[in-house]
Amino acid sequence: MIVPLVRGRRTARTATCALALCACLTSMGAPASAEAAPVVGNGGFETPVIAGQALYDTGSGIGEWNVTTGSVDLIGRDGPWRAARGRQSLDLTGNRRGAIEQTISTTPGRCYTASFALAGNTYGAPVVKTGYARVTQGLLLTQKDFSFDTTGKTPQSMGYVWERFTFCAQDSSAVLSLASTTDGLYGPVVDDVVVIPRPRCIGIGFDLGAGSEETSLEE
Template sequence: MSFPRARTAVAALLVAGATALVSPAHAADGHRALSRFDDGSFETPKAPANAFTNLTTGQTIGPWSITAGNVDLIGAGFWQAAEGDQSLDLNGSTAATVAQSFTTVPGTTYSVTYALAGNPGGGPAVRTGRVLIDGQNFQDFSFDVTGKTRAAMGYVGHQFAFVAQGASTTLSFGSTVAGAYGPVIDNVQVTECKPCCGG
């Protein structure tokens, strides 16, 4: 950042808004939050307040691994977060991919939700990227930063579902835009869909 500085999908669905999409225990829509998936708001480790920390391939952000490129972990106050204090710019000086593996039950449907914005500091107006499950592309995303500011990032909620193929699943987010101004993600949640609860 240079501020002055998948194929067993059940659905891919854009969800308006950037509110918390599930409760920690059990949501009314039949999805149950998973404790096995952790730190979807990139709160650990703490980046400096009103600043950011650049992290590169091979480093970690809590349970997340940086598998390509480099990212900027955005500290509290630098710009608006969707949830908690921190968020993640998927472009540090170049496009990056982050991944987290978590326990799943084969044949079970899971829902992934996340809040998307973009670094408003420069570069092309549209920030693009993709979400992958076990290396397969499940959802492409884009965000237009026109009119957005650090105080009003304009987060939009996204959602898709997948059927787990194994006892462990890897969720990845990757930028597909070049340069130092990338898509910003926050409030990533994975929930297990329970048909008996209407989900």
């Protein structure tokens, strides 16, 4: 089963939810969760360290990430464009559309927000780069489709945005993947992949701020 995520403004909460939110905020003197966030290994694609760029084909590893289909380009500190964070980033279309994945630890019943910086390779068509982020838990898929318009963007001003989506854990682990649906040689660029627990109210069953978001990143 696929759980699609729709971009847009959040709908208004009902009066009941608003009351639950007030009760929750009143009780939240400490941080929202004492649980450790799932560790996304090499979320900034800083390993291995490269100078320019390097192609990774199906079956290759990029730190904790595995290239599962196609190929991807790792862009280094002296590569053709700026990273969103740190010095390296990843083009999800290498010499063809590619996909990467890794397994992360989760707590059953807990909800999480996955986020990543998104831009696009400005060196060639198509202008709009597309792909998806996905969390797989057995037969349950939570998927967020994304697109990025490179119009007016340059290698020194990539216009990164932060894409976010929420999923709820069914087991002690989940598979996080990012994939391109852009053919050719110039695809979506990703960086700074993070997964964090969402605030919640114990006993109320109310998850704060669930939904998908897109936020601009200052360069």
